[in-house]
Amino acid sequence: MANDPIHQFQISKIVPIEIGGIDFSFTNASLFMVATVACAAGFLYFSTSQRSVVPGRAQSVAEMSYEFIANMLREGAGSHGMKFFPLVFSLFMFVLTANLLGMFPYFFTVTSQIIVTFALAILVVGTVIVYGFYKHGLHFLKLFVPSGVPGALLPLVVAIEVISFLSRPISLSVRLFANMLAGHITLKVFAGFVGSLGALGALGIGGAILPLIMTVALTGLEFLVAFLQAYVFAVLTCMYLNDAVHPGGH
Amino acid sequence: MFVTSAYAQTAPAAPNTPAAPAGEVHTETGVAHGGEHKGAFPPLDSTYFASQLLWLVISFGLFYLLMKKVIVPRVGGILEHRHDRIAQDLDEAARLKAEADAAVETYEKELAAARSKGHKIAETAREAAKTKAAADRTAIEAELTEKLAAAETRIGEIKVKAFAEVGQIAEETATAIVDQLIGAKASGDDIKAAVAAAKTEA
Numbered sequence: 025m026a027n028d029p030i031h032q033f034q035i036s037k038i039v040p041i042e043i044g045g046i047d048f049s050f051t052n053a054s055l056f057m058v059a060t061v062a063c064a065a066g067f068l069y070f071s072t073s074q075r076s077v078v079p080g081r082a083q084s085v086a087e088m089s090y091e092f093i094a095n096m097l098r099e100g101a102g103s104h105g106m107k108f109f110p111l112v113f114s115l116f117m118f119v120l121t122a123n124l125l126g127m128f129p130y131f132f133t134v135t136s137q138i139i140v141t142f143a144l145a146i147l148v149v150g151t152v153i154v155y156g157f158y159k160h161g162l163h164f165l166k167l168f169v170p171s172g173v174p175g176a177l178l179p180l181v182v183a184i185e186v187i188s189f190l191s192r193p194i195s196l197s198v199r200l201f202a203n204m205l206a207g208h209i210t211l212k213v214f215a216g217f218v219g220s221l222g223a224l225g226a227l228g229i230g231g232a233i234l235p236l237i238m239t240v241a242l243t244g245l246e247f248l249v250a251f252l253q254a255y256v257f258a259v260l261t262c263m264y265l266n267d268a269v270h271p272g273g274h
Numbered sequence: 275m276f277v278t279s280a281y282a283q284t285a286p287a288a289p290n291t292p293a294a295p296a297g298e299v300h301t302e303t304g305v306a307h308g309g310e311h312k313g314a315f316p317p318l319d320s321t322y323f324a325s326q327l328l329w330l331v332i333s334f335g336l337f338y339l340l341m342k343k344v345i346v347p348r349v350g351g352i353l354e355h356r357h358d359r360i361a362q363d364l365d366e367a368a369r370l371k372a373e374a375d376a377a378v379e380t381y382e383k384e385l386a387a388a389r390s391k392g393h394k395i396a397e398t399a400r401e402a403a404k405t406k407a408a409a410d411r412t413a414i415e416a417e418l419t420e421k422l423a424a425a426e427t428r429i430g431e432i433k434v435k436a437f438a439e440v441g442q443i444a445e446e447t448a449t450a451i452v453d454q455l456i457g458a459k460a461s462g463d464d465i466k467a468a469v470a471a472a473k474t475e476a
Contacts, residue, residue, distance in 0.1 A: 033316040035326075046324045053322065054329035061337040068345045075352050077359055083352075090349040110342035118337055139323045143330050205317055 029212035033136055033205070053140075056125060056132040064121040089117065093258060100262030104269045111151065112265070115144060116258040123204060123250035127243070135253075136204040138197065145197035148261045156268040167271040196260055203253045207246045214239045444469045 039050035071082035079087055093113045097105050119135055126133025134140055156164035168185040169178070214235045221232035314320070448465045452458075 030316060035316060035319070035322045041325075047322065048325045048328045049322070050329065051322055051325055053326050054333075057329050057333040061333045061340075065337055065340050065345070068341075068349075072345065072348050072352060075348070075355075077352075077356055079352075086345075087349060087353060090346075090353070110338065110346050113346060114334070114338045114341045117341070118334060137317050137326055139320075139326050140330055143327055144334075201317070 029209045029216065032130075032132070032208060032212060035137075052132045053134060053137060056122070056134050057140075060118060060122040060125055060134055063125065064117045068117070089113075096258060097262045097265070100259065101266040101269050105262065105265050108151070108265050111147075112258055112261050115148070115261055116254055119144070119200065119257050120251060120254035123254055124247070126204065126208065127246060127250060133204050133208055135200055136208060138201045141197035141201040142193065144200075144257075145193040148196065148264055149193045152264050152268040155265075156271055159268070160271055164268075164271045167267050192260075192264060196257065200253050200257055203249055207242070207249050211239060211242050211246060214242060441466075441469055441473065444472070 035051045035053050037049040037051050038055060041048045041050060067082070068086050071080075071086040074080070074083065076083060090113065093116050094106070094109060097109055097112050101108070122134040125131055126136065153164075156167070160166075168182050168189065170181060170185070173181050217235035218232045218239060221228040221235065224231075445462070445465050448469060449459075449462075452465070
């Protein structure tokens, strides 16, 4: 099944664990979650361990990602939103590292599992709801009642607002999941053509150049997508957190 | 577009090559086969949802704690420290600049003072030289005038003396001439009178 473009998403048990009849096995997906955390945390930890005033390359990258997210959050949710900085920074670094690790051949892409991205999206929206009610009480519901809407239109507008709010975890998770999934399948399919065509003899090898070029180009595109999706995830998280900090302020 | 045609080439070729691996055929219908063999589409397969959630909570939770407790304070501290350091350095630079400006001002003031002092010294020296030259000139002029006056006096004296001697010479000459002419000695008083008369006529 080496050429099966779906095979890369197959989960296999490494250490079977079962608690109360539920399968909690340590799988290849779990392995790469741990690897993602180890890579991201290890990089951030060791690159900043010098605490140089004049940063080296690695420390510059760590500082750049910190400031990148800090600016994004400050613009998106204001200075009150900065208390969510560790969350947004963790989400961004986790998604980015998981996406980039997935670019290695034979590596498992953690973010290509809908349950993972959905859990992360629920974490974001859950934070928004919990913090919104904790901080503003029932005023948080103003989020669904935009000011300056005529009374007759209000029920309709409120319904739309509620539906758009409820669809946020779905759109947030499906966007990341679908991008990673589709990208990796496309890459695998074109890479599979190279092998299949190459097995056909001289003409096939000539023809295999085209999917090979496509594979190279797609690999570059996938690196862009890997970063872009992490960025989009973080930006949307900032926007949603803004609702928790300033309900009715949009 | 190109790749689609390449794909099309693969399809009829596959049955022509008996040695083609089974996986190659699966490439085209991978999704369907995957579905047949494994049940659900793997990324949507709920078999491992519980396991994935558990391990995500463990790994991401650890990651979040590490970020919150270690990385974010550390990087924030580095950036803040640098920010402070830069602000401090800027202050220091501003202070040094002010000092340098003050030094330049002092220097210019001193330069101006020195310049005016130099002017004054030169002026004094020039003035002194002028005065001395004038004094010297006056002294020399006075000396010369004095010498001139002395000379004039002497000339006058000589003149007077000469004139006086002229009378005597004339008398002697006249006596001699009269002696020669008349062979008799003229009286001194007569000659003197005659000479005096001639002198006054002359």
